[in-house]
Each structure stands twice: as C-alpha cells, then as structure tokens.
Amino acid sequence: MNTFWSMSTNVGRKRSDGEEQGGQGEPRVSPARPPFGKKQLPSIPKNAVPITKAASPATSVQSANGTHASYGPFYLEYSLLAEFTLVIKQRLPGIYVQPSYRSALMWFGVIFIRHGLYQDGVFKFTVYIPDNYPDGECPRIVFDTPVFHPLVDPDSGELDVKRAFTKWRRNHNHIWQVLMYARTIFYKINTSDPLNPEAAVLYDKDIQLFKRKVIESVKLCNSHLFDQPKMDDPYAISFSPWNPAVHEEAKEKMFAHKRLPEDYNKGLQVSGLSWVKPGSTQPFSKEDSPLQT
Amino acid sequence: MAFMVANGNQGGQTLVLKDVDPETCMIVFRNHWAQVVKILEKHDPVRSNVGILGVGHGLGGGGGLGGLRFGQIPGDEASAVQNYVEHMLILLMEEECGQSGAMGPILEFVVMENVLERLFIWSLRREFTDEMKLEQLKMYEMLIGQARQPLLHHKPILKPLMMLLSSCSGSPSRPSSAVVEAELVLLLNQLCSVLTKDPSVLELFFHTSEDQGAANFLIFSLLIPFIHREGSVGQQARDALLLIMALSAENHVVAKHIAENTYFCPVLATGLSGLYSSLPTKLDVPNEDWHCLSGEDWQQLPSLVQFLNSLEFCNAVIQVAHLSIRDQLVEYIHNGFLVPVLAPALHKLTLEEVMTTTAYLDLFIRIVSEPALLRTFLSFIFLHRHDNVHILDTLVSRINTPFQLGTVSLALFRTLIGLYCEDVMLQLIFKYLISCNHMMLSQRRVLRERDCYSVSAAKFLSLTPSCCSPEIVPPPLRHLDSILWSKGTDGSQKGTEESEEVLPEEDDCVIGSEIHLDVSYVQYLSDAENNIANCMRACRVWSAPYDGENPPPEEYQSSTLEESGRTRPQITSKTTQPQNQVQQSSQPVRDHNAAPGLLELEWDDSYDACPTQPHPEEGQDAGPIQDEPPQHIQEMRRTAIMLVKGSYMEEAEFQNDVMVYDLVAQKDVQDSSNSCHASSKPAESEQLESGEPTSNQNPTESSIRNGPSMEDCKKKEGEPAQSDRSAIPEGEDLMAQYEDLIRSLAAQSSSQTNSELKSPTELMEDEVEFNSFLPETPELERMPSSPFGTKPCSASRGNAVPFTGPFVSVLLSRLENMLNNTLQVNLLLTGILAQLAAYPQPLLRSFLLNTNMVFQPSVRSLYQVLASLKNQIEQLSATRKDFPELLTAAQQCLLARESSLRDSQSPKMGDRIHGPEADKTKKYPAIQPKVIVPSNRTEVYATVLFTEFLKELAAIAQEHSILSQLPMEE
Secondary structure, three states: OOHHHHOOOOOOOOOOOOOOOOOOOOOEEOOOOOOOOOOOOOOOOOOOOOOOOOOOOOOOOOOOOHHHHHHHHHHHHHHHHHHHHHHHHHOOOOEEEEEOOOOOOEEEEEEEOOOOOOOOOEEEEEEEOOOOOOOOOOOEEEEOOOOOOOOEOOOOOEEOOOOOOOOOOOOOOOHHHHHHHHHHOOOOOOOOOOOOHHHHHHHHHOHHHHHHHHHHHHHHHHHOOOOOOOOOOOOOOEEOOOOHHHHHHHHHHHHHOOOOOHHHHOOOOOOOEOOOOOOOOOOOOOOOOOOOO | OOEEEEEOOOOOEEEEEOOOOHHHHHHHHHHHHHHHHHHHHHOOOOHHHOOHHHHHHHHHHHOOHHHHOOOOOOHHHHHHHHHHHHHHHHHHHHOOOOHHHOOOHHHHHHHHHOHHHHHHHHHHHOOOOHHHHHHHHHHHHHHHHHOOOOOOOOHHHHHHHHHHHHHHOOOOOOOOOHHHHHHHHHHHHHHHHHHHHOOHHHHHHHHHHHHOOOOOOHHHHHHHHHOOOOHHHHHHHHHHHHHHHHHHHHOHHHHHHHHHHOOHHHHHHHHHHHHHHOOOOOOOOOOOOOOOOOHHHHHOOHHHHHHHHHHHHHHHHHHHOOHHHHHHHHHHHHHHHHHHHHHHHHOOOOHHHHHHHHHHHHHHHHHOOOHHHHHHHHHHHHHOEEOOEEHHHHHHHHOOOOOHHHHHHHHHHHHHHOOOEHHHHHHHHHHHHOOOOOEOHHHHHHOOOOOOOOHHHHHHHOOOOHHHOOOOOOOOHHHHOOOOOOOOOOOOOOOOOHHHHOOHHHHHOOOOOOOOOOOHHHHHHHHHHHHHHHHHHHHHHOOOOOOOOOOOHHHHHHHHHHHHHHHOOOOOHHHHOOHHHHHHHHOOOOOOOOOHHHHHOOOOHHHHOOOOOOOOOHHHHHOOOOOOOOHHHHHHHHHHHHHHHOOHHHHHHHHHHHHHHHHHHOOOOOOHHHHHHHHHHHHHHHHHHOOOOOOOOOHHHHHHHOOOOHHHHHHHHHHHHHHHHHOHHHOOOHHHHHHHHHHHHHHHHHHOOOOOOOOHHHHHOOHHHHHOOHHHOOHHHOOOOOOOOOOOOOHHHHOOOOOOOHHHHHHHHHHHOHHHOOHHHHHHHHHHHHHHHHOOOHHHHHHHHOOOOOEOOOOOOHHHHHHHHHHHHHHHHHHOOOHHHHHHHHHHHHHHHHHHHHHHOOOOOOOOOOOOOOOOOOOOOOOOOOOOOOOOOHHHHHHHHHHHHHHHHHHHHHHHHHHOOOOOOO
C-alpha cells in the first residue's frame, strides 16, 4: 500500500508531530522530534520533498497536462497537510493522530474512551488514506488490536468506515470526521450489517455477555499498550509505563504553560505597524503610537 | 617625589603617581600653587582685588579679554605656571576620595582657593589663543575623565569650566578653529556621559547656567550647532546629544527645557531641509535596471551620507527622547521638511528630478525605523496633498509611466507594502475591498474558505505556457539545486538539515524519469511559508482581520456613503438626480478643513479619476480651494504654448513633464480587452520623446513582437492617431486650438463648470478613431486620459462601480504588459504581487489567489491577467521557432544573474529572482550562460519570469491553505 509515498523520507515535511490536543499529560512517548505546538512550523528543507522514485504514473493524480503531473505530489501533500491542520483545529476529545514519518498517507492514532461500555479503553489505530485523495475512497481505519465491537473486523481490526461515508466527497468530507466517527462507535453502538456478527448478536441478545466480552477486549488491548509499535516508524505512537523521571517534567510543562512560550516572538523581529484606530478604518487615526519598540 | 612620566592619549602628559603618601602630595600641591599664585598676582591688574569673588565677577564670561590684558607676560613665567599646573592637576586627579565620600584635601584646597577659576582667568589674561583654549580644554578633559573623585559637583570647578566652554564655542561671526571645535565637542561628549552616569550633576549644570545670567543648559546648547556637522566631530556631537536625549526620557526638566527653551527640534528638522537641498537633484543612473538607492549607491554620495546621518540621528532621538521632544521633532520634520521641501521635490519638472526624489523617499523610508518617525513619513505620503492632489495618487499613477520613473516608483511601493503597515495596506487596497463590492454577493460567504485541495495552485500552474512546461523544458535549476533526496535519510537521522549537505551527485538519479518534479517549486514553498508566517505575525498588531466581516462591509459601505454625501454626491443618487442638483446639495457641506479624515478616503478625481468617483463634483473639488489653476496646469499651459510656438527645444525637459502628467493621467483601470491601449503607451510616448535616453523599448519592435494578437490589431488602429499627435509641434495652425483648450481648462478648474474636460492630447485624437476602442472597453473601467480633466461620464456610469482601487489596477495593467516590460520592472511587479499575496487577510487573499471566486464583471482579477498573458505567450511561441532555445538560454542568463547578485551583494539588498531566499546559504557554482539573450528581448525574459511567478503564486496559495488556517494563538 501507499507505493506512491512509501519511499519518501521527509522529516521536514511533517508538520504533524504530537501534542495535537495538548495538555492531557498522557504517558506517551514518541521518538525525538520537535513539538508541534509551535506555530512556527518546521521550515521545509528545500530538498526534502516527498517524491517518489518509482512513482506509479497510473495513479489518478496525473493528467495529460504535464504541469499537473509535475505538481501532483505537492497538491496531495498539501491536501493532507490541510486535513491535518483541520484535525488539530477540531480538538477531537480523546483522539490523537500524527502522520507517519514515511508517508503522509498513513497516520498513527490513539483513542481514549472515557466512559460508556468501553470505558478506559485505549485503542491504537492506523489511518490509511488512498493515494488519489481526495478523489478516491474514504480513508480506512484499522485498530492495532481488533476490539470486540460489531463494526470492527475481528481478524483484521478494520473499522467499517464506509457505512458512514458511502461516497467520499471532497470539500464535504474530511478526515477529522472519520476520526470522530471512530470515536462515536464506542459510545453509540450500531449492530446492523456487522463486521463482527458475534458482537452484534450478543449486544442485541445478551448484553451482559457482551459487556463481559468488551471488558475482556479492553483489558487485552490495554495489556498490549506498551508493546512496540507494529509499524517500524519513528513517528509511530508508543507507550511506556509511567516513569516520573521521564514523564513528570513533561507533564508539568504541559500543565504549566499554554502552547506558545512567551519568548516565541523574540528573535523574529518582524513586526507590523498600525495606526488605525480600531473600528475606524481610518488611516493614521490612532492618537498616539503606543507601538512596541 | 617619584613622578613617572607616561604618554597619555590625550596629547598632554600624564603622570602616574605610585605609592606617594597623600600628605606629601598635599604639601607639594600647596607649594606649587604658592609659586603659581606669585606669578599670577604679579600680573594681576588689580592687586588689591585678589579676592576670589572679585576676580570671578570681574572677568566672568571672558567678555572683554583684550582690555584686561596687562602688559606682556614673559614666556618663562608662563611656562613655569604651566609646569606647576600640570603637576598639580596630576596630584588632584590621583587623589582618592576622603572618608565617607568627603573631599580629599587637595580637592578641598582647590575648591577653597578657587584654583581653577583663577587659572582660567590667568589664561584669559595671556593671549587667549587656540593653543590656550586647547590646553584648558584638555586639562578639563583629563580631570573629568580620570579624577578618582567627583569634581563636577563643586561650583568652583564647574563654573570656570562653563566659562571656558562658552568662550570656546565661538560665534557665527568668529567661529572657533576646527581643532578647538573638535576638542570642545570631545569634552562636551565627555560631560554628557558623566551626566548620564550621575544625574545629580545635572541640577548643577542648570544652576551654573543661571548664574551666568541665562537659564540655559549650556552644554546642550553648545552641542546644537554641531548636529549636522559631517565627520567625527558631528558624530561625537550627535552621540553626546543622544545621551542627553536619553536623559530627557526620565527627567522631565531636561525634556521641558529642550522642548521649550531650545531650538533643538527646529534646528534638527530644518537642518534636514538644508542638507536635502544639497543633494544631487539628478542621479547618474547606471543602467535601466536601476530602481533604488542601494547602500553602495548612497555611500558614494557624501551629501547623501551626511543627510542620512542626520536622518538617522532624528530617528535615534525619536527613539530615546522624551515624548514631548519626540512629538515636537516629528512635527517639525513634517512641517519643516516633508511638506515644504520633499513635497515640491516630488513634483519637480523633469522626469529625472522626480525619479531622483522618489528614490530618495524610498531610501528614507527604508532607513527610518522608529515607528513615530515612520508614521510621519507615511502619513505624509498617504494623506498630504500637494497642489490639491494627494501625494499618494501622484505616486501610484507614476507606476504606470514607461520610464525609469515607473520602475523607481514600483520600488518605492515594494518598500511600502513590505512594512506590514495596516494604514498603508488600507489606503492602497483594503479600503476598496472592505465593502465586498468587487465580488458577487453570493461569494461573500466563501471569502474565508480555504483551498483544501490546492485547486487554486493547480489553476495557476495550469497557466504555465506549453513552451515552458516542465516536461518540455526541464528547469535548469535541477542541476543546481536538485532535490536532495537521499536514500540514507531514514528514521535514524534526526535533523532535516543534514540532508542539505548531501552532495547533489547522489541525488540526480533519484528523480524519476516518469515524473518531472519541479524542484525549484520546493524553494517557492519554503519562501512562501516564511513570507506568510512573517506576515501573519506582523499583522497581529492590526486593528481588524479584513475578513469580509470585520470591518463590516455593510457598515463601511453605508458610512462611507454617508460621509461621502458630505463631500461628494451620493453615488446612487446620481443616476436619478440631475448633475447640477447634486452639486448644489453637496456643496454647502463641502469643507476640506472640517472633515479631513473623510476626504482622505477619497481618490482625488480632479487629478486622476476612477470609476468609483462620480465626476460632476470634480470641478468643485478644485474650485473652492484654489482660485488659480493648479500648478501643474499652469505648467502644462506654459509647456503647451512653447510646444506650439516651436520654442520647445529650448526647454526640452518640459516635454518629459508633459509626458509624465499625460501618462499619469492615463493611469490604467482598463479592462484587459483594452490592453492594446495600455500597451501602446510606451510606444506612443517614445515617439514623442524622440530618442530620450531613458527610453528602453523600441516601439516598432515591441509592437511587432506582440504578435498578431487581437489587441495588437486594435493597437495599430490607434497608432495613426498617436503619430498625428507626435507631429503636433510642427502644426502652426493648432496654436489657437491649444490656447482655447488651455483657457477652458483653467476656467474649468477654477469656475467649477461642469463641462467636459479634455487634455490637449486627447483633443488631437480622432474622436471616431478613439471611440472605436470603446466597445471593447467596459465603459465602467475606462479611465480618463487627461490629468486634469476626465472623460465625460454618463449618468448610468455613476452606479457604485466595483473597483479594486487604483493601486491594484495599475499593478495589473502593468503586469498585463509584462511581455514588453523590462526585466527589472517585471521583477518588481511580480515581487510586489507576491508580497501582497502573502498577506493573510481573507479579503486580499481571496481576491488575488482564489481562482474560484466570482467577481463582478468590471473587476479584473490577477488570474484573468495571467490567463491573457498565457495566451499572448502561446501565440508568441507558436510563431517563433527559436523561442524554446531562447527560453532555455534566458533561464541560464537569469540564473547567472542571480548567482552574481548573490555573490556581489548583501542578501538583503540584492534583488533575487523571486522572494527572499536569504536563508539560502549554499553557494552555487558560477553559471556561465552559453548564449546571452539580449535584454531587449523582454518577451523571452518575461516568459521565463511568468512561469516562475506562477509557481510562486501557487506556492503561496498552497501555504495559505495550511498556515492561514492554524488558529492564531497568542
């Protein structure tokens, strides 16, 4: 999968590191990387473009127009970046994602269930985005460990996303909606056309047994929490047990200050000017010029 | 007594005392002094009056020195005194403070005996030569600089010092010699630094002055004459003054004194005017590429260096001084320099002069950094009217001149929009966009939408001419800056920077043959990201987001209409009301003084009308304010008469002037279909210009080069009329016509009649011929082609015509003519547009970059202009077989140009092909283009540039889709 992107080795293009929703203090450790929270996104190295050596010219990004072919990868990259910024903007409760190091088409995620049947569940998943995005199918979501759930395939761990997004429509559908959907299924359980018929039947017929099975499944998932990530990718999400030496400081930092450090603007001397009195739309209408120097 | 002699750097001798018992020192000092006193008294004219006070008062101020001299003082006695004094001074200097800060015994003795004052009087009594002055000045300099205890707190030391200072300052009639001045300023500088370290001395300085009979701050007043001095003396004086300015920020007594009792601010501001007047009125322009004064340029002009020194000093004063001084200085600069000196200079009579002034103005704005001073300069440009015409309007319209003035004007605006100043952007662009009239109503809600899928970027890039398609012409950049994509870059590599170091050879192969990825595009993306991020950060201080909601379009619209009802007829009412009625209703409240703020919003239509401005009141506009025709009309009259009388050649420069005003007037708001008119302008003016060296295009060539496009045909239709016009000077029978015309013009502007106004040139045009253009020209966008008159406007035109403002119009119309523009003009144009596109405000972003936006038919978009350029290029390349080779060669030439610029210039001043690439540290191998494409093949260079510009815009659009959407947290 993702032949189009699989070869790209672009660190710099990732504007996508952790801390998506910030401030949770979850024990989550990822490979060394700059925090995303800075608004100053990592500068794009001129050279680190996600290109592919063995690109598949057959993919739909290309058209007869040579220009389009040349820039197609850029469009895809930016579409995905735009999607990712949208995800960040949404601040989805309990959901964290970050694109993988190797491909912008593969995102790692984790979802925390805070109440309901699946309470305390921590489910890791991977989002696979078709390489003809946004014109192809809807993105797929595969849980690392198949959760016991009517809509999750018990063998592959794949969530049935298509039922919610029968046709993926650009401009209308966004990846954050898929993520939102992945969260919703754990709170509102739907048993029609299940991928896991057993779960569906139990939920309808024997809710107590279903609950027990869910608790078992949650336990199972959580017991694998500290496993090495399935994917060998530096941006894969991995957990480690609470270690005060490592985590306490990070936690304090998270709670201590908001995203942007105070000195964020220092060193960047770019500063604008304005003497427009607010609301006046008249130039040079401010009385004095209390501008920062 | 172990004196060790060492050479001090002060020129005098410095002795260093080592381990000498203080008591011994005191005894030595007393003995020396006793010897000195003997000699002093021997020559005292009034022996009975040896008393300290008597001497002091009798000779205070060093007034009538000559009369007091008492015979000749023998040389040996004089040198004996000098020797004693030298030793005494060293003893004084080296003395430590007494216990708990008390005076040391020597100092106490000096104070009691009034030693210094008596010595000063002694030196007055001798011939008070420059040498003597120097000796005394150096004495104090040494004392103040090296004494171990504070001396200036003691009046008997301070007072003779002040007397010395004032006697050394010289007067206008008897200026001191340069050596004395240098020493004086040095000492003053030293005193100022003492002041800043020990403000308690400050009081004493004021009080001592009072004793002298004048309540002035002597050391300050003494420095003022040196403010504008060149060389190190001036620099030292300015440094010293700055110290006092900094002091004034905390000490309001000082601030008040300077602001109220000194001429500091006026001297400073009028000095600027004086220095400005000695600047060259015309610059030797190296080549047609020249567009602004670089550091190298101005460093070679001593007068400009001197001016800039003073300007920088003003800047520094404003930065550190008390607000009252700051405000006063800023006001003096406005009223004493900008308005009376710079404004007329911007309206000089020849192209070269005007161009030079524009370049100066650009330089000044780049030099000034202090917001308060910058505000003064900007409000001068944006609000001030000269001869009833806004400076801004004049400057904007000059962009459209085909001469180098146009290029320099572009450079000025590049500087202006690079300031990230809301007021600038508001006046230039936003005030025309706030109402959202330029777009279809339904589009307002998509104003803030983001382009998730890079649709706009793709649309821009799809305009890439087929001859420049990356598959056909692989960008040569690849060989220089290939995608450094190394297989070794795996997860273990922590940074991204390392990959830059990877040698290109490894990577060439990486680029697959199936897809030509345009490598240079990554650079554009990176530049775009930086630009937008900078811009967003800078614009955080703005008062509004300009997102189509704030400022509210409706409110702005209605309020402007309301306001404009006072200054001009309601736009909507015009359709229904007879024009004269409108005039009457608007006239009574038309008071320029009463509502300056409102008027500022207006585009001055008496000069250069635009469609949003109804014209009927134009006569009034000029009328109540001035009885005389504006100066430029008078000038025009004079020139025109000369022109007709055949005396033109005597004052050939006026011709340029006419040209400027003519072209200025034709400032272009034309629709693209009218581009033939615009593009014919350079040609037509050159015909008139008859070989003026500033011309850079061959008219015939450019018209041929344009290819057999539709526009071209139209243009040719227009040409006969133009050549008729160029023949005017010979037409003796036109004389009467001209004079009639001019008389009517003058009458028009003073008597407020509402008759049609026509420029001389316009009148000469075959009306039928001219009107044949009109069907192609959307009526609403047509511009009047006279500087002081306007086309008659039909009532139907009076509706609020969507208009994006003269600045955008003029930029787009110059861009439309890209194929005929010089390389430099195109670099500036695309640079300005790219900078504008980087602004995050949705109103501007959507206007420039959203290719899906539907605008009103009369509004021309950037995309439309680019599309028409693409067509022109396609036609060109279809008819020229050698076009592809030329393109490749031109690419090479441009790369060579860029790399040589990069090598020779500091990254800040150098203009690059596009965007700030200052972070590009990598040195490129020197490029030697194989074929040099001559620079007059503007269309070849323009095509290369066009292709690059598309990438730049696309990159900006893509980065906006990500950056602008991130929430701006504080």
